[in-house]
């Protein structure tokens with residue numbers, strides 16, 4: 001598809017531009033989603049009550065069937081779990097911008113060339129915006145907290161003109177995968193496996209998340 005695509009000026013993409021688009025999709029689209037899933041699965045393993053509540057929702061809406069896109073609207077708790085996970089572990093933990101024209105932000109005068117960072121990690125863990133921000137509380141998202149929060153307080157997908165172009169797709173992808181994984185497996189964290197952050201462009205767990213998978217019994221196999 002990209003081979004047929006044209007640039008903003010109508011010209012065909014060069015090999016270099018094509019390669020750059022593919023790299024962007026891999027980095028922006030694959031790593032971020034993988035990180036979101038890893039941290040969410042870790043949090044669910046650490047919070048069995050939330051895991052049980054999610055499992056109950058999945059079971060009552062889906063039974064044993066795999067989730068489809070049309071099921072997602074009926075799975076509100078699934079959405080709150082993912083939002084809360086990205087509050088605690090935003091896959092993109094820092095955004096940077098380079099000043100091109102001198103400007104003033106609040107009390108700061110910024111000359112051209114200055115690098116300005118905005119960190120979703122820092123914003124999401126600020127108690128001015130979120131009650132008990134370090135705790136895993138998916139329920140906080142049930143009452144449209146996102147809309148009532150100050151602009152920029154919750155920004156896992158960035159904000160402004162360069163906001164993530166695919167946040168709806170990303171949420172759909174993470175919801176479908178998480179629902180199917182939780183339906184199928186119970187995850188237990190490996191106790192001596194270290195869990196450390198690796199703040200790079202994205203925020204992966206440095207040594208991955210060590211888990212033991214146990215297959216859940218389906219309703220059919222229980223009877």
Ligand code: HEM
Nearest residue numbers: 028029032033036091092095156157158162164165166170
């Ligand atoms: C949970 C998953 C994801 C998260 C947390 C996420 C987060 C972000 C953030 C914070 C930005 C803004 C970066 C900045 O302001 O400097 C961004 C931009 C972007 N994202 Fe995502 N993203 C996710 C999934 C995806 C997916 C699945 C795709 C595509 C398949 C994608 C494609 C992009 C692209 C192309 C940009 C650059 C947009 C631009 O500069 O105009 N992202 N993403």
